[in-house]
Amino acid sequence: MRAAYMYGPGDVRVIDAPDPRIEQPTDALVRTVVSCVCGSDLHPYHSMKANAEGRSMGHESVSVVEEVGADVRTVKPGDVVIVPFVYSCGVCDFCVAGLQTSCRVAGLAHPTGAEGAQAAYRRIPFADGTLYRVDVAEDDERMPGLLTLSDVYGTGYHAVVTGGVAPGKDVVVIGDGAVGLLAVLSAKQLGAERIVLMGRHTARTDLGRRYGATDVVAERGEEGIAAVRDLTNGDGAHVVVDAVGHLPAYEQALAVVRDGGTVTRVGVPQYADGPIGRAQFTRNVTITGGVAPVRAYIDELLPGVLDGSVDPGAVFDRTLPLDDAAEGYRLMDDRAALKVMLRP
Amino acid sequence: MRAAYMYGPGDVRVIDAPDPRIEQPTDALVRTVVSCVCGSDLHPYHSMKANAEGRSMGHESVSVVEEVGADVRTVKPGDVVIVPFVYSCGVCDFCVAGLQTSCRVAGLAHPTGAEGAQAAYRRIPFADGTLYRVDVAEDDERMPGLLTLSDVYGTGYHAVVTGGVAPGKDVVVIGDGAVGLLAVLSAKQLGAERIVLMGRHTARTDLGRRYGATDVVAERGEEGIAAVRDLTNGDGAHVVVDAVGHLPAYEQALAVVRDGGTVTRVGVPQYADGPIGRAQFTRNVTITGGVAPVRAYIDELLPGVLDGSVDPGAVFDRTLPLDDAAEGYRLMDDRAALKVMLRP
Numbered sequence: 001m002r003a004a005y006m007y008g009p010g011d012v013r014v015i016d017a018p019d020p021r022i023e024q025p026t027d028a029l030v031r032t033v034v035s036c037v038c039g040s041d042l043h044p045y046h047s048m049k050a051n052a053e054g055r056s057m058g059h060e061s062v063s064v065v066e067e068v069g070a071d072v073r074t075v076k077p078g079d080v081v082i083v084p085f086v087y088s089c090g091v092c093d094f095c096v097a098g099l100q101t102s103c104r105v106a107g108l109a110h111p112t113g114a115e116g117a118q119a120a121y122r123r124i125p126f127a128d129g130t131l132y133r134v135d136v137a138e139d140d141e142r143m144p145g146l147l148t149l150s151d152v153y154g155t156g157y158h159a160v161v162t163g164g165v166a167p168g169k170d171v172v173v174i175g176d177g178a179v180g181l182l183a184v185l186s187a188k189q190l191g192a193e194r195i196v197l198m199g200r201h202t203a204r205t206d207l208g209r210r211y212g213a214t215d216v217v218a219e220r221g222e223e224g225i226a227a228v229r230d231l232t233n234g235d236g237a238h239v240v241v242d243a244v245g246h247l248p249a250y251e252q253a254l255a256v257v258r259d260g261g262t263v264t265r266v267g268v269p270q271y272a273d274g275p276i277g278r279a280q281f282t283r284n285v286t287i288t289g290g291v292a293p294v295r296a297y298i299d300e301l302l303p304g305v306l307d308g309s310v311d312p313g314a315v316f317d318r319t320l321p322l323d324d325a326a327e328g329y330r331l332m333d334d335r336a337a338l339k340v341m342l343r344p
Numbered sequence: 345m346r347a348a349y350m351y352g353p354g355d356v357r358v359i360d361a362p363d364p365r366i367e368q369p370t371d372a373l374v375r376t377v378v379s380c381v382c383g384s385d386l387h388p389y390h391s392m393k394a395n396a397e398g399r400s401m402g403h404e405s406v407s408v409v410e411e412v413g414a415d416v417r418t419v420k421p422g423d424v425v426i427v428p429f430v431y432s433c434g435v436c437d438f439c440v441a442g443l444q445t446s447c448r449v450a451g452l453a454h455p456t457g458a459e460g461a462q463a464a465y466r467r468i469p470f471a472d473g474t475l476y477r478v479d480v481a482e483d484d485e486r487m488p489g490l491l492t493l494s495d496v497y498g499t500g501y502h503a504v505v506t507g508g509v510a511p512g513k514d515v516v517v518i519g520d521g522a523v524g525l526l527a528v529l530s531a532k533q534l535g536a537e538r539i540v541l542m543g544r545h546t547a548r549t550d551l552g553r554r555y556g557a558t559d560v561v562a563e564r565g566e567e568g569i570a571a572v573r574d575l576t577n578g579d580g581a582h583v584v585v586d587a588v589g590h591l592p593a594y595e596q597a598l599a600v601v602r603d604g605g606t607v608t609r610v611g612v613p614q615y616a617d618g619p620i621g622r623a624q625f626t627r628n629v630t631i632t633g634g635v636a637p638v639r640a641y642i643d644e645l646l647p648g649v650l651d652g653s654v655d656p657g658a659v660f661d662r663t664l665p666l667d668d669a670a671e672g673y674r675l676m677d678d679r680a681a682l683k684v685m686l687r688p
Binding site for chain 1: 438441443445446452506594603604609612613614615616617618619620621622623624625626627628629630631632633634635637
């Protein structure tokens with residue numbers, strides 16, 4: 001089958017890879033309908049150590065079930081399924097509590113050997129707990145919106161849920177990538193009063209305004225901090241979403257959060273240590289967020305996608321054939337595309 | 345008047361200092377009934393830069409009002425009052441929301457020039473918002489318990505409130521000083537199931553057991569971490585209180601918190617940067633807590649102190665005359681005393 005692999009910085013190739021097959025009785029074999037490139041894929045695209053064997057890429061897809069293992073009960077061949085970016089058993093205490101990313105057998109701490117989503121087919125471990133069946137045809141026009149439920153919409157929603165967004169709260173979202181924009185949409189859904197989007201790509205921030213941003217701040221650094229403070233009575237915001245992951249974004253978040261407020265991070269931190277000392281302590285700032293258990297949010301977010309009351313799929317501004325995945329990475333890295341959908 | 349000043353590491357002296365007086369119409373002049381030495385006073389006791397002028401010390405007291413400024417309405421001469429360790433106006437939005445430490449005019453960010461509590465008299469700025477009148481005589485036997493409401497009990501309570509302690513939760517408290525022990529008491533009050541106290545001074549951990557600790561772990565470092573994990577199904581605890589403030593305590597907290605759990609810090613961080621990267625992000629660990637707005641908790645905690653259903657005053661294991669304050673610091677620094685009460 002065709003599949004995208006990364007071999008080093010800027011080096012993505014679509015190759016003929018071995019077809020996956022059922023390995024465990026709890027596996028499903030699925031055929032990709034739509035996949036995409038994630039902002040987090042750009043981190044290795046910049047910094048990955050060159051590797052002759054390459055790394056199978058992608059973690060977001062909507063797929064069709066082709067075959068299931070003997071123990072799979074909840075999906076069957078022909079079902080259209082959302083594939084959340086972390087596998088989960090669905091029955092352990094962490095899964096039941098909605099923290100599927102920490103699943104005791106299939107979470108992030110448990111490598112399964114399954115390959116990436118930027119491929120024609122995938123083996124999905126723990127299919128019963130992982131896959132979310134949706135009653136649509138595979139040519140449904142809402143496919144982009146459904147695809148966001150495999151990661152970016154659920155991730156933006158995780159930010160505002162963990163951040164405690166509620167009616168009357170002021171929210172700042174740092175980062176105008178797909179996760180940042182969908183954090184804006186999510187903040188609006190949870191009733192935030194003022195939503196300030198920090199970003200400087202007009203096409204993106206325009207979509208942010210459509211999603212509910214009341215203000216856009218294009219400046220960065222001290223200027224950006226001053227602009228946000230001007231918008232928030234000099235105090236900063238109750239909730240600040242870091243949808244970037246680089247240290248300066250975290251530092252900026254700390255500078256625009258109100259005393260007693262919350263910084264919630266959903267951009268994968270590209271640092272190990274950062275400011276967490278007396279300056280934050282004195283102001284009673286909370287740091288929360290983390291890898292989003294998006295499986296937990298599909299029940300809540302799917303109806304809006306299906307009835308068209310929200311349009312998270314608008315974050316996809318380009319669609320390419322899977323064979324052009326390298327071009328998709330380039331477009332996103334150059335900020336020429338917001339988020340690229342790939343169709344095998 | 346007599347007052348304790350610190351001049352450098354290990355150098356505390358009780359001197360004749362100028363009598364304070366009313367300076368603003370919102371001030372009160374109070375006479376100290378009881379004051380004490382705080383664990384946080386030991387930080388400058390170790391690391392303060394030598395200073396010939398000295399620094400007025402102490403921030404905890406129960407006092408009697410001697411005189412009030414023209415605008416003071418809620419207290420009058422003769423009233424016994426708890427003096428929270430941060431002044432607060434009582435009427436700004438932060439005060440109303442219960443974050444008096446961030447009060448817009450009198451909080452931590454606004455130096456008032458008022459002197460410390462280890463003294464015979466004090467000027468109290470913003471008396472109406474700061475002082476909490478208690479209907480007791482100044483020789484009341486519950487004075488030690490009332491004194492804990494000026495800092496350590498409210499601080500321990502702040503830890504468990506911000507940490508989200510609730511029935512069924514497992515809690516670890518790192519540090520067997522007064523704040524740690526009162527965090528144990530507070531966790532018990534909020535219904536925690538298992539309360540593990542990490543400390544190695546038996547007299548202190550025995551008091552911790554009396555306050556509700558179900559387990560005591562004396563080991564530190566890797567051994568201590570393993571012991572806590574053994575007690576918590578290998579997972580760590582839902583809530584971990586850092587009642588120390590040194591970086592190793594924060595690191596230990598991160599090592600014994602459960603995925604999706606919360607580290608809440610009430611020991612003043614003696615560091616600026618620390619681990620706050622991908623390791624914490626992947627596990628959805630929240631970092632919260634901060635300087636405690638103890639004024640906010642007196643309404644809730646006072647009844648238990650007055651009716652004797654809790655005994656937070658038991659953290660005071662020595663009482664000395666104010667003139668022996670230097671000895672009080674030595675006893676606490678040598679861990680020969682848990683917390684020293686000072687009487688002018």
